[in-house]
Amino acid sequence: MITGSIVALVTPMMSNGDVDWDALDKVVDFHLEKGTDSIVAVGTTGESATLNCDEHCQVIKRVVERVAGAIPVIAGTGANSTQEAIELTRSAKDAGADACLLVTPYYNKPTQEGLYQHYKTIAEAVDIPQILYNVPGRTACDMLPETVLRLVEIENIVGIKEATGDLDRAKVLIEAAPKDFAIYSGDDGTAVELMLLGGDGNISVTANVAPAEMGELCRLAIAGDADGARAIQEKLNPVHNAMFVEANPIPVKWAMTEMGLMGLGIRLPLTVLDQQYHSQVREALKTCEII
Structure with missing residues (x-):
């Protein structure tokens, strides 16, 4: 089982929107050095x-090659077309x-x-561990706990990123799902509490800019050290909030530019962070103590 601090990695881009492959290598190395x-x-x-x-497949392949087996790489391969998701998942396995x-x-x-048939079809088509991802605030599609609990019976569906921020829902899943089914937070603001309930890790935006701190926070929370984990969480709350002053990944990419890790490139229809938010994110x- 993959556990702990899992960074939802940005894709660095040049000013014209092309993928910045050198910067991608740099941010992967940054996470390897910081213990993600x-x-x-x-x-x-x-x-x-x-x-x-x-590009999607090339970025996954590049990250896998750069990591070189040091830590697990999870490939984002979801789509609103079942066939496209199968093709992306197959490519990620091949990579x-x-x-x-x-x-x-x-x-x-x-x-x-x-939803059940969609995930079942992908799982049967590609023999690779698969993690469900529920984020209705972005998708306008909410996968209910009862559907998740049907899907846990499929052997290579091994976990879920639950990004609703609803701890009551997370508790239902943690208590009802098999122990070897991973429950990850996808919401930095509530991740500590989910892990203290018995969750297995956090798929994090903030980990892009504070990987060492998020790593320690996850280790403490999974170990049940509520005071230690909450102390780090309190320190990081301004960053958690700053990462969502505009739509993700706008703020985090700007923050990583401030850190010297990459340039300002982002792809339309997303735009560079509005100047009115610069001081909040920088502060x-x-x-x-990130910069």
């Missing part, structure tokens, strides 16, 4: 919605990814039965 437990390549934070299929993260189909609003980074 696992990397998600090309998830929401990695701008999966605007990378074309070739050497350790697992795949599949967001619920966005925009087309499937039923709960449609959050300074408060946490």
Whole structure:
């Protein structure tokens, strides 16, 4: 089981929107040096919605090659087309990814039965560990706990990124799912409490800029050290908040530019962080001694 601090990695880009491959290597090395437990390549934070299929697969392959087996790589391979998700998942397996993260189909609003059949079909088509990803605030599609609990019976569906921030829902899943089914937070603000309930880790935006701190926070929370984990969480709260002053990954990419890790490139329809938020994000980074 993959556990701990899992960074939802950004995809660095040049000013014209092209992928910045050298900067991608640099940020992967940064996480290896800082003790991140696992990397998600090309998830929401990695701008999966605007990378074309070739770029999507190339970024995953590049991250896998750069990590070189040091930590697990989880490939974002979800789509609102079941067939496209199968193709992306198959490509990620061929590239050497350790697992795949599949967001619920966005925009087309499937039923709960449609969600079950979607994930079942992908799992049967590609023999690789697969992690469900529920983030209704972005997808307009909410996968209910009862659907998740049907899907846990499929052997290579091994976990879920629950990004609703709803701790009552997380508790239901933690208590009802098999112990070897991983429950990850996808919400930095509530991640500590989810892990203290018995969750297995956090797929994090903040980990892009504070990997060492998020790593320690996750280790303490998973070990049940509530005071220690909450103390780090309190310190990081300004950063958690700053990372969402505009749509993710706008703020985190700007923050990483301030840290000297990459340039300002981002792909339309997303734009560079509005100037009115610069001081808030910069001060959050300074408060946490990131810059």
